[in-house]
Amino acid sequence: MALISPSRRIRRTMFSEGVEAAGVKAYTVYNHMLLPTVFKSVQEDYHHLKEAVQVWDVSCERQVELRGPDAAKLMQMLTPRDLRGMLPGRCFYVPIVDETGGMLNDPVAVKLAEDRWWISIADSDLMLWVKGIANGYRLDVLIDEPDISPLAIQGPKADDLLARVFGDAVRDIRFFRFGMFDFEGRSMAVARSGYSKQGGFEIYVDGEDKGMPLWNALMEAGRDLDVRAGCPNGIERVEGGMLSYGNDMTDDNTPHECGLGRFCDTQTAIGCIGRDALLRVAKEGPTKQVRAIDIAGEAVPPCDRVWDIEVKGKKVGQVTSAAYSPDFKTNVAIGMVRMTHWDDGCEVQVRTPQGLRDAVVREKFWA
Amino acid sequence: MALISPSRRIRRTMFSEGVEAAGVKAYTVYNHMLLPTVFKSVQEDYHHLKEAVQVWDVSCERQVELRGPDAAKLMQMLTPRDLRGMLPGRCFYVPIVDETGGMLNDPVAVKLAEDRWWISIADSDLMLWVKGIANGYRLDVLIDEPDISPLAIQGPKADDLLARVFGDAVRDIRFFRFGMFDFEGRSMAVARSGYSKQGGFEIYVDGEDKGMPLWNALMEAGRDLDVRAGCPNGIERVEGGMLSYGNDMTDDNTPHECGLGRFCDTQTAIGCIGRDALLRVAKEGPTKQVRAIDIAGEAVPPCDRVWDIEVKGKKVGQVTSAAYSPDFKTNVAIGMVRMTHWDDGCEVQVRTPQGLRDAVVREKFWA
Structure with missing residues (x-):
């Protein structure tokens, strides 16, 4: 290093x-x-x-603070999760998507009051998106990093x-x-x-x-x-399947591909900027999705780039995070797998820097 | 380290x-x-x-590509530099500002064609701002990172x-x-x-x-x-006075504070989102500005946080980048200095991690 x-x-x-x-x-x-x-x-x-x-x-989990009469409206524009039932004092994990339904961040929204929210962000300058939207739609809201x-x-x-x-x-x-x-x-x-x-x-x-x-x-x-x-x-x-924005998902991915469909209420999240793009994916489901991957053999090196997941030499997905688990005595990994091979127990191979390794797709994470 | x-x-x-x-x-x-x-x-x-x-x-100087009928219009919305005279084949250094005139990035804009631009960005996710603005104003433009x-x-x-x-x-x-x-x-x-x-x-x-x-x-x-x-x-x-976004300026600063007033044509840059905010500062000038700072004594440590610039114990600015220059045999530095002390030759002190050091404000950089 x-x-x-x-x-x-x-x-x-x-x-x-x-x-x-x-x-x-x-x-x-x-x-x-x-x-x-x-x-x-x-x-x-x-x-x-x-x-x-x-x-x-x-x-580094910086806060983007929204304050003002349009704060709640803006917050709903950012996410396909329906926030109408959310009371002050609650934290919601909220996928944030652009107009194509691509993930821009996966923060925790903290509702301090009807007109005051924090977005506790993952690794992207989400404040720039929020400010751009607020400016373009002429919303009555102040946005800053407290x-x-x-x-x-x-x-x-x-x-x-x-x-x-x-x-x-x-x-x-x-x-x-x-x-x-x-x-x-x-x-x-x-x-x-x-x-x-x-x-x-x-x-x-x-x-x-x-x-x-x-x-x-x-x-x-x-x-x-x-x-x-x-x-x-x-x-x-990784054992716990906690995703990391930038590692396990990027703006190429929809929330559904990230396994975050349960945090999307696409039908009722009226106002969400990515709603139109997500309606179809919400109905038909994604064609690839995040899965736990169990990689056999000795400890893998740090996963500093995607590793292809292959079946008979054909790419069916990619590993995005991996580590050797002392407790589970295997290499635990997170990856994105095509629907043809995402079933629990599906046997695949992972192209690590140390060569091809046998691996198994799992529906559930280890912890 | x-x-x-x-x-x-x-x-x-x-x-x-x-x-x-x-x-x-x-x-x-x-x-x-x-x-x-x-x-x-x-x-x-x-x-x-x-x-x-x-x-x-x-x-890491990633490109934000703008393509489509509204590409040039959007590009002008982003910067107070008047782009009307810019021909394809030219690169322009362009301050990018938000609606308050705060710097969001200081990229080089590359004009490939009237309807196709690259913004070669400094360290902030500028694409999120550009996409937010394009979405909010319903512009006919595609934005991505090629x-x-x-x-x-x-x-x-x-x-x-x-x-x-x-x-x-x-x-x-x-x-x-x-x-x-x-x-x-x-x-x-x-x-x-x-x-x-x-x-x-x-x-x-x-x-x-x-x-x-x-x-x-x-x-x-x-x-x-x-x-x-x-x-x-x-x-x-630092010898050459090349600014670094995130080091020598942040979204707290106007282009004029960064010494980038010569890249602002605030009167004529019609459409620029930060224009209203910058009209006054363009007329009256900033109250603090980037300067070269010559810090006496032995080599300073890496500048990993701001160092206050003081006169008689009162803060008059801050150093944001510093290094010992073998060629100029002094510590060269970049800082932001209040107008009361920004004249060439003004004697100040810099509070480094190794204690107070005598320093001189310079109008010009070393190279």
Whole structure:
């Protein structure tokens, strides 16, 4: 692996000081910001995540804030998910599509009030699309990126840790709901959510001045819980089938191809810009779709480009993320597979940099 | 420095194989793509760039292609530069602004034909803004990212090298013009442009299948010219005052603050979305502006966050890029300075990570 060159353009976060003190070894760049990827090792971080509790600097999940009379209308224009039943205090995972139904982002929408929303984005400058649409349709809404940085608390001991800092009421937060909690006099949204299957929370830290104080408070409070700095784990997220925009889907893909059809209410999502394009795909279904792929043999190298999935030398799909899983003792992978070969148990081959490997398509992910 | 983690999301380029074979040591991420930053060392690369010729993988300068009857109209909506006099075959550096006059990108627009343009973008997903505007205003235009990857040939021997591969006619290409040249039966735009002050070209390589063949042909043809793989150099670009979007400007800044007022024809750029917002600033001028900053003392560390510029403890600006220049034997820097202190020769102090340093504001860059 090569080094990453520092520059202001690759933004540091309000928690970078803590991340560095914890001995971060590698980063990726996400929304023009540093996102840690390795502390001790991907494997060691993986085991620890499943056993204890980690604090993740996911500031790179930037917020696009919509405020004003047309905020809810604009939000519905962005997604084929019907938002009419969504109450303040709820988080919705929302595919965002362009006029062709292509995925532009797969964020979590946070409804603060009827006229105030956050879109907690994956890796694309979604604010540019939102601003362009708002401008073109002359909507009465303000759009900006507030000084909000999510800090994720993930792992089986997340409830115990967070209760020590915010009080036992955090234990009552339901999945994909949030409540407002106080830290040093600052009110912050705390949601039960996060990019792992180990459970936990995301704190929408409001204001850089509270960043390191909160980081330090969590580290201090969790000492006997073996709390550590962590990050989204490249093995655990594939086991759990958590998709990554830019890896497992791009603007070439519809939500249905990404297996996100259940988050699309294309018939009733009136106003959604991609609705017309998606009506047919919603009815007929996609011709390829995201699947779990079980790749046999020794550990595969990092998946830094697509690997073709083949049957008798003919391409039937592609692998987009892969890692060796210590717990499942196989290479877990995410890929997009044509309908002719997407059934559970279908035997295929994957063209890895180390040659062709036998593999099996699975309907379900591992965790 | 930490390592950079590989993933499909951080896209490889059609030249990555050549870059790796040349021993790349570090990268940055630019438009979700790998951009090399160091081969031998930043200093060694710097001297070589000024003496010989380098081949740069700048695939990350992605193209946003506009095609259709409304392409020219849309292009003018994006920028306050008056494009009416621009002929096909020309490249224009164009500030792109939002409705508040804030910079969204500072690309080079390439006019292929009246109804076909490329926007060769800096580091932001400008395509999302362009698509949002086109959709909102119901323009008759197709927008996409073609399989075009710029390859820059930079350095004093660039003409000699390129003539050997494309013929002597490349010597006649004038600055910021382009011609169509043939490589192995594929016609490609070759422009006299590039992100250095050493002169050279950018080849808009059309089609991944021609990427490594062209890379190899250049390396082969330039062996006696000491051609090497290179990249935009962190010292040379600051000496030359070449701005970097995300480093030296953000969407907080107007073009006038970035010293790009000469590329704005705000009165006549009818249709530009940010025109209203910029009319006042065009008349009255900005209250802060980009300047060269000469920082005294030993070599400064990499500028990975803004450094305040102070006078008697009061903030009067910020440094956004900095590097020690072997040729000018000082720390060259780019910063944004308030009008009270932006005059040539103004003595200030810069708060670097190593403490306060004496510095001088300069009107002109070094090269």
